Amino acid sequence: MAEFMTNRRTLLTGAAALAGIGALPKLALAQGAPIRIGTLTPLTGSGGPYGPVMVKAVKAVIDEVNAAGGVLGRKIELISEDDQTNPEAGVRAARKLIDVDKVSAILGTWASSVTTAVAPLCWESKTFLATVSGADSITQLPHQGYLIRTQPTTTLQGRKFGEFVIAEKAKRVFFLSPQTPFAKSQFDNITEAVKKGGGETASLIYDDKKPAYRTEIDEVLRFKPDAVVFGGYTPDTAVMLKDLFRAGFGGLKVAFGYSVNQKLVDSVPADVVDKTYTISPSSAEGSKAYERLVKLIGVPSPDPYTTQIYDQINLVLMAIALAGDASGTAIKDTIRKASQAPGGAKIDNAIDGLKAIAAKQPVDYDGASGPCDFTETGDISDSKFRYEQVQGGKIVLIKIA
Amino acid sequence: MTLFLQALMNGLMTGALIAVPAVGFSAIFAVLRYPNFAIASYATIGAFAAWWANVVLGLPIIPALVIAFAIAGAVGVVAEESALSRLRGNGALIVAIASIALNLVLENIVRFIFGNDMRGYDLPLMRDMRFGDLRIGPQQLQSLALAVVIMAGMFAFLRYTRFGKAMRAVADNPDLARLKGIDPARIAIVTVFLGAGLTGVGGVLIGLDTSIDPLTGYRVLLSVFAAAVLGGLGSIPGAVVGALALGIAEELALIAVPATYRTAVGFIAILIMLTFRPRGILGERAV
Numbered sequence: 001m002a003e004f005m006t007n008r009r010t011l012l013t014g015a016a017a018l019a020g021i022g023a024l025p026k027l028a029l030a031q032g033a034p035i036r037i038g039t040l041t042p043l044t045g046s047g048g049p050y051g052p053v054m055v056k057a058v059k060a061v062i063d064e065v066n067a068a069g070g071v072l073g074r075k076i077e078l079i080s081e082d083d084q085t086n087p088e089a090g091v092r093a094a095r096k097l098i099d100v101d102k103v104s105a106i107l108g109t110w111a112s113s114v115t116t117a118v119a120p121l122c123w124e125s126k127t128f129l130a131t132v133s134g135a136d137s138i139t140q141l142p143h144q145g146y147l148i149r150t151q152p153t154t155t156l157q158g159r160k161f162g163e164f165v166i167a168e169k170a171k172r173v174f175f176l177s178p179q180t181p182f183a184k185s186q187f188d189n190i191t192e193a194v195k196k197g198g199g200e201t202a203s204l205i206y207d208d209k210k211p212a213y214r215t216e217i218d219e220v221l222r223f224k225p226d227a228v229v230f231g232g233y234t235p236d237t238a239v240m241l242k243d244l245f246r247a248g249f250g251g252l253k254v255a256f257g258y259s260v261n262q263k264l265v266d267s268v269p270a271d272v273v274d275k276t277y278t279i280s281p282s283s284a285e286g287s288k289a290y291e292r293l294v295k296l297i298g299v300p301s302p303d304p305y306t307t308q309i310y311d312q313i314n315l316v317l318m319a320i321a322l323a324g325d326a327s328g329t330a331i332k333d334t335i336r337k338a339s340q341a342p343g344g345a346k347i348d349n350a351i352d353g354l355k356a357i358a359a360k361q362p363v364d365y366d367g368a369s370g371p372c373d374f375t376e377t378g379d380i381s382d383s384k385f386r387y388e389q390v391q392g393g394k395i396v397l398i399k400i401a
Numbered sequence: 402m403t404l405f406l407q408a409l410m411n412g413l414m415t416g417a418l419i420a421v422p423a424v425g426f427s428a429i430f431a432v433l434r435y436p437n438f439a440i441a442s443y444a445t446i447g448a449f450a451a452w453w454a455n456v457v458l459g460l461p462i463i464p465a466l467v468i469a470f471a472i473a474g475a476v477g478v479v480a481e482e483s484a485l486s487r488l489r490g491n492g493a494l495i496v497a498i499a500s501i502a503l504n505l506v507l508e509n510i511v512r513f514i515f516g517n518d519m520r521g522y523d524l525p526l527m528r529d530m531r532f533g534d535l536r537i538g539p540q541q542l543q544s545l546a547l548a549v550v551i552m553a554g555m556f557a558f559l560r561y562t563r564f565g566k567a568m569r570a571v572a573d574n575p576d577l578a579r580l581k582g583i584d585p586a587r588i589a590i591v592t593v594f595l596g597a598g599l600t601g602v603g604g605v606l607i608g609l610d611t612s613i614d615p616l617t618g619y620r621v622l623l624s625v626f627a628a629a630v631l632g633g634l635g636s637i638p639g640a641v642v643g644a645l646a647l648g649i650a651e652e653l654a655l656i657a658v659p660a661t662y663r664t665a666v667g668f669i670a671i672l673i674m675l676t677f678r679p680r681g682i683l684g685e686r687a688v
């Protein structure tokens with residue numbers, strides 16, 4: 001017991017010492033010590049192909065900003081850690097970034113499991129966290145604003161499907177899906193968008209292991225839909241498309257890009273899948289920010305995660321400049337003033353943004369991954385999507401919007 | 402009324418699709434006295450063999466079906482003789498478990514050769530015919546006809562050929578059959594060939610309706626097993642009746658319950674059957 005007491009005393013002393021150290025950076029601030037930003041991306045593990053390019057994009061932006069004089073008269077220092085696409089390794093790396101390196105923000109957590117594990121460390125230590133993970137549950141964590149994400153959620157994807165069918169003048173929309181973790185959220189958000197457009201929806205959740213779906217299709221047709229939205233994966237969607245074709249359905253067909261892919265198109269007769277639309281999240285290809293990023297890192301078509309982390313570093317640097325303070329709390333409080341100030345000047349990179357901020361102009365950042373406007377809870381309220389259509393056995397890009 | 406009739410018809414067609422592999426499964430059970438769960442992979446192998454014949458060799462569907470029958474049958478015999486036959490002495494449960502393992506091995510061999518991608522037969526897809534409010538698919542009718550012909554052939558074989566009679570004798574009473582000079586080992590090989598071959602043909606019929614991938618057979622395994630239990634394990638007419646009953650029950654249930662619970666109908670059918678009539682609709686022996 002006595003030993004325990006000693007231990008606790010040591011711990012308390014240690015904590016006091018730590019608090020003292022915590023006060024030091026404030027002292028150093030005046031002397032222009034560097035602002036530290038951490039990246040926590042997968043360099044190994046299943047996310048391994050993405051992490052290195054993501055870090056490259058962050059480093060390129062930081063180098064550029066440093067060359068232009070830094071932020072608040074201070075240099076930016078980048079500290080990169082590997083989360084190994086593994087929550088346990090991610091937590092260890094995040095502790096190092098927070099406790100040892102004392103970073104203001106951590107950018108780029110990739111796997112939803114890693115983000116979920118790391119997020120509490122961040123909000124408890126008042127470190128800002130920007131992530132590219134997609135699971136709906138992440139922004140429902142009690143993060144008190146210390147978390148934003150640039151990846152569209154299922155909620156947003158559902159809305160895009162709904163808005164698309166309404167724009168194609170379909171009023172009666174049927175959602176056909178197997179039981180997936182996102183089926184309900186997808187349908188609810190399609191419904192919301194379709195109702196807003198004066199339409200009606202119905203849905204059928206089917207068992208994806210059956211050889212035929214004739215009675216299910218009968219139920220679909222009884223609704224007399226103008227459009228059918230498919231929420232499934234490739235094998236069951238192929239069967240559904242065949243059965244709909246047999247039944248003589250001639251309306252609009254819309255599916256996820258990962259479901260109606262070239263493999264599916266090759267495996268069914270051309271008529272069955274012809275004119276089917278697909279929707280998938282996309283980078284803002286062709287935008288000024290995107291082209292700038294391509295030039296900056298020399299990668300011809302950067303993946304969505306790279307475009308997202310590029311936007312994250314630009315936004316964080318601008319938020320620091322706006323707040324006049326580099327703490328995580330300051331970033332949390334001002335990030336939306338950098339991303340979506342009403343009537344602000346349209347900005348697509350940090351260099352221009354910092355100039356505008358210095359000139360006391362409000363700014364509205366539109367990035368390489370999309371408009372980057374955040375809701376209260378930290379989700380992006382809009383994002384670019386790729387709209388494609390199957391035409392004569394080929395998947396053809398219709399638009400990115 | 403239209404709703405009911407349409408569901409009834411749809412049920413008949415799905416039932417006929419399951420009936421062919423269910424007959425194969427029941428034949429093996431009748432003679433060898435163990436449930437062979439490797440039939441899932443035999444169905445897949447049949448589907449891929451027919452795909453190879455149809456798409457790569459450019460053969461029409463009937464010759465492709467014959468090739469599927471032969472290849473699935475041959476694979477069944479080789480698998481039986483190399484892996485399962487020596488376990489038969491240890492009781493049905495051991496063989497049944499081994500057949501599950503065998504199924505995994507065969508499925509992954511298919512995956513190794515053909516990859517994981519979906520494939521489809523090179524056949525035009527026809528629109529349904531309409532009779533008032535009712536729809537019938539020409540392809541489904543064709544599959545139904547094929548299933549009927551195949552099953553009629555199987556009955557004729559069992560009833561009128563010496564081999565068929567010998568098979569029935571072994572199924573009925575192996576000891577008595579041996580006394581009569583029938584070699585159960587030879588009968589076993591032929592039964593497995595027929596059973597696996599029929600399952601392979603069933604795989605092709607399912608593939609015609611849907612698309613094929615290494616899990617094609619696995620997806621219908623539960624329905625096939627349920628149909629066989631429902632009809633009476635080991636009874637070949639029972640397998641047909643069971644499959645049709647199950648198909649109709651599943652489709653009719655869709656009118657009342659959400660489609661997600663469709664598989665549950667199969668389970669409930671097995672449960673009720675085993676509770677009140679363990680030998681199934683046409684089974685003669687309790688199992």
